[in-house]
Amino acid sequence: MEMRKPSRGRPRSFDEDAVLDAVMRAFWEHGYEGTSVATLEAATGLKAPSLYGAFGSKEVLYHAALERYAREHGNVLRPDGPAREAISEFLYEAADQFSESGLPPGCMVSTAALALGVAQRGVATRPATMRSETLAGIEQRLRTAITEGELPAGTDAGALARLFGAVIQGMSVQAIDGATRRELRGLATAAMAAWPR
Amino acid sequence: MEMRKPSRGRPRSFDEDAVLDAVMRAFWEHGYEGTSVATLEAATGLKAPSLYGAFGSKEVLYHAALERYAREHGNVLRPDGPAREAISEFLYEAADQFSESGLPPGCMVSTAALALGVAQRGVATRPATMRSETLAGIEQRLRTAITEGELPAGTDAGALARLFGAVIQGMSVQAIDGATRRELRGLATAAMAAWPR
């Protein structure tokens, strides 16, 4: 990681981690284009030059916020135990996380940067890559379950992974639209009925 | 609808329908905030005063584009026959529509206006309402299927409707991320396995 060298010069007047948390929430709630630097100033209490001095640009700030989101609020597929339980747990955790009070609804990655102006096209690639990595992770987990006999040999792991990924993405949309935790959990329950038997 | 009164005055130099189609595609691909009036000028070949004279503002133009999308590219649940076939057909049609070449990927409604700046908050309500109407339509169709005995009496129609809605929304996300028609159809197939038995 980065070294924290400077004991020389004027010290930072803010906690970089707390600032990044506020930035993350702003981007999470209003997206990349919907969050202006003025918004970030209001959310952090800092002025633009401090933000730029500490991070560099709105775009790297967004990427830093994305990484922080993945680290602090990201959901991971439990690698051990039956795949069915891992997926089920994954969906229920998503239902809970997407409806956590005190945080923006939905998922910062699942429904991020789906429509941007041409000038900001590049911003969308990182969230899109994260989504495809999630799909790939689910698919791999299902493939292992097939070779271990937990799933039938003919199971279409790719399609099933896309299904559970779509469920997560749809839960994010519906959470933003105001779905309750109870409703999202019910959705997760209904989705698990698609598990091959 | 609107009357076409004026035979007086200079006539329009453009086909309003063709212009609205171009506007719809621009908003569909780049979203509300990602589409500037300059973008719309380029997409339509018109100058701003013509657009404003014919429609009024960027926001009503967006709403007009949404209505056109629903009318021209919208997907409806077939009201007759078995509910299972209606839902299945609905999903496969979505898979095809979201991956139609020559049109922007994904659905203009399913993943629209999920993150906007505070000043544009109001723009999101119409797409959100359209999504909730779709969910309500699916749920009603499932309730009917329950009373007619096609589905078990204990079926949670609301949760199942949210599931199929989430599948549509997730297919839109994945189409935007580059999923092929074949992959989206496989997703639809996997989703139908959640149909209660």
Next chain:
DNA sequence: TCATTTCTGTAGTGGTCGCTAAATAATGCC
């Protein structure tokens, strides 16, 4: 022909966008 009506193009409006130069403030090193 001429007045009226409506549309189009030019050329802007004030406001906000992301970003930064320059001055000032706060620290460590000598």
Next chain:
DNA sequence: GGCATTATTTAGCGACCACTACAGAAATGA
């Protein structure tokens, strides 16, 4: 204390935002 270094504040940069006043152009009605 003096100097180098780094951070913050003030003020403002050019570019773009959605939108529009105004003048000219193109139609109809008299």
